[in-house]
Amino acid sequence: MKIVVIGGSGLIGSKLVSLLRASGSEVVAASPNTGVNTITGEGLAEVVEGADVVVDVANSPSLDDTAAMEFFLTSGRNLLAAEAAAGVKHHVALSIVGTQRMADSGYMRAKAAQENLIKASPIPWSILQSTQFYEFIGRIVSSALDGEVYRLSPALMQPIVSDEVVEALAEITLGAPLNHTVEVGGPEAIPLDELGRELLAAHEDTRAIVADAHARYFGAELNDRSLVTGPEARIGSLTFGDWLRQSIAAD
Known part of the structure; x- marks a missing residue:
């Protein structure tokens, strides 16, 4: 089985490539660094030729509303057209829990638009929506610094370690197309401001975190349903x- 991983050099992509290769599959890591560009179309036809499965884990280089929408629509259209021409049998994509619930976020609208392209394509598909990765909580907290305090929403978040997302994605990739969206999330739903306090305490950062219900997350205000999985989700451990x-011990 030939599997092409678009975005194969990123956090998720590189781990997924390693795991799939360990299963014995022929795996190609595709990214602009390897001469494959889903925006310009460069190298797309060549890399998907003979592929059974294409996994898209590429992300927009910009979180700006317009730039993200342009990236996911252009990339998605180019990729799906190349797959259709090559006879790819399964398109797998990684998305985000909450895309359909957070219309105030331009980035989430862009991810929802990507999902809609996939669902409208004639190619059999599977979409895995994941909650936020543990590895990115630090960036979220850092971006919330307002003077000498951090302002974070008290809404529930259900983050997960990236390794467990990769495991779920690999299982889907090696299986039959679902033609359905499934979710994966962490074992606990915790208020985002509490996650921030735990992170700061672990790093001995004594600055305060203020719970602010109006604090924005990718441009949207959150509620306790925004970033948590539904009842049928796969749950990490x-x-x-x-x-x-x-x-911290590994540092």
């Missing part, structure tokens, strides 16, 4: 606290 202790 590693808690944020355990991951945090392990990551």
Whole structure:
């Protein structure tokens, strides 16, 4: 089985490539660094030729509303057209839990538009929506610094370690197309401001975190349903606290 991973050099892509290769599959890591560009179309036809499965884990280089929409629509159209011409049998994409619930976020609208392109394509498909990765919580907290305090929403978040997302994505990739969207999330739903306090305490950062219900997340205000999975989701096992202790010990 030939599998092409678009975005194969990123956090998720590189881990997915390694895991799929360990399964014995022929795996091609595709990215602009390898001469494959889903925006310009460069190298697309060549890389998907003979592919059974294409997995799209590429992300927009900009979180700006317009730039993200242009990226996901252009990339998605080019990629799906190349796959259709090559006879690809399964398109797999990684998306985000909450895309259909957070219309105030331009980035989430862009991801929802990507999902809609996939669903409208004649290519059999599977979409895995994941909650936020533990590895990115630090960036979220850092971006919330307002003077000497951090302002974070108290809404629930259900983050997950990236390794467990990759495991779920690999299983879907090696299986039959679902023609359905499935979710994966972490084992705990915790208020975002509490995640921030736990992170700061672990790094001995004494600055305060203010719970602000109007604090924005990718441009949207959150509620307790925005960033958590539904009842049929696949649930990971590693808690944020355990991951945090392990990551600090490894530094």
